[in-house]
Amino acid sequence: MKILSREVAFNGKFVRIIKKTFKTKSGKIGIWEVVERVKLHKRIVIVFALTKNKEVVLEKNYRVPLENYVIELPAGLTDKEGETEQEAAKRELFEETGYVAKEVVEVFTSVGSPGLTNSEYVYFFAPNVEFVGKQTAEDEEEIEVFTVPLDKLVDFVLEPRENIKIDDKILNVIPVLKHKQLI
Numbered sequence: 001m002k003i004l005s006r007e008v009a010f011n012g013k014f015v016r017i018i019k020k021t022f023k024t025k026s027g028k029i030g031i032w033e034v035v036e037r038v039k040l041h042k043r044i045v046i047v048f049a050l051t052k053n054k055e056v057v058l059e060k061n062y063r064v065p066l067e068n069y070v071i072e073l074p075a076g077l078t079d080k081e082g083e084t085e086q087e088a089a090k091r092e093l094f095e096e097t098g099y100v101a102k103e104v105v106e107v108f109t110s111v112g113s114p115g116l117t118n119s120e121y122v123y124f125f126a127p128n129v130e131f132v133g134k135q136t137a138e139d140e141e142e143i144e145v146f147t148v149p150l151d152k153l154v155d156f157v158l159e160p161r162e163n164i165k166i167d168d169k170i171l172n173v174i175p176v177l178k179h180k181q182l183i
Contacts (some may be wrong), residue, residue: 001022001023001024001025002022002023002027003021003022004022004023004029005020005021005157006018006019006020006021007020007021009033011038012038013038014037015035015036015037015038016035016036016038016141017034017035017036018033018034018035018036019031019032019034020033020034029062029168031163034116034117034118035116035117035176036117036118036135037117037119038079039077039078039079040077040079040090040124041079041080041081041083042078042085043078043085043109043120043121043122044075044076044077044078044112044119044120044121044122045069045075045076045077045078045088045089045092045121045124045171046073046074046075046089046121046122046123046124047074047075047089047092047093047101047104047123047124047125047126048073048107048123048125048126048177049073049093049097049101049126049129050072050122050126050127050128050129050150050183051099051128051131052128052130052148053056053149054150054151054160055147055148055149055150056149056150056153057073057074057093057097057099057129057145057147058071058072058073058145058146058148058170059071059072059073059074059096059097059142059143059144059145059146060143060144060146060164061143061144062142062143063165066121066165068163068164068165069163069164069165070164070165070166070167071144071157071164071166071167071170072166072167072169072170072173073167073169073170074093074094074096074097074099075092075121075169076088076092076096077092082135085106085122085124086104086106086124089101089104089122089124090104090126093126093129096141096143096145097131097143097145098131098132098133098134098145099126099129099130099131099132100129100130100131101126101127101129102128103126104124104125104126105124105125105127105129105182106122106124107124107173107176107177107182108122108123108176109121109122109123110111110123110172116164118176121169123169123173123176125177125183127182144178150183153170153174154171154174159172
């Protein structure tokens with residue numbers, strides 16, 4: 001494959017859509033529509049935060065694209081100029097949940113919906129987080145914070161629910177955390 005050109009088809013406040021013209025290995029010309037985030041300086045940060053009591057910090061977050069609530073790990077954008085991904089992970093954890101991480105350990109990176117977007121994720125492990133106060137979520141964020149014991153997390157995620165979706169990234173990180181002996 002060879003990318004021949006890039007054209008902005010839509011430029012919004014949060015995303016833009018790029019039409020990429022490409023040439024296939026057999027020489028055919030195609031167009032692929034790609035969603036890109038606006039104002040993203042680095043990768044999207046995702047935080048697997050664990051309290052001193054071995055409870056995982058989760059969020060029930062209303063997601064407009066799904067018109068539904070989603071249970072997910074705290075996460076956010078590296079959208080502040082000059083901020084490191086580690087700083088963004090700590091900031092997002094605090095803003096969304098009221099928990100503070102003294103340290104965050106980079107665990108692994110991945111991509112999300114690679115057939116649609118260029119989004120890259122970086123997962124962090126935050127051990128021994130402490131609740132210090134009320135979250136300071138943005139106005140368009142409707143987040144309920146709760147914890148689940150680590151040893152019950154998989155059962156909790158697999159439990160059938162009506163009208164609530166589950167973000168698979170919760171389960172994606174567990175084997176890697178175990179492999180690296182972080183949990």
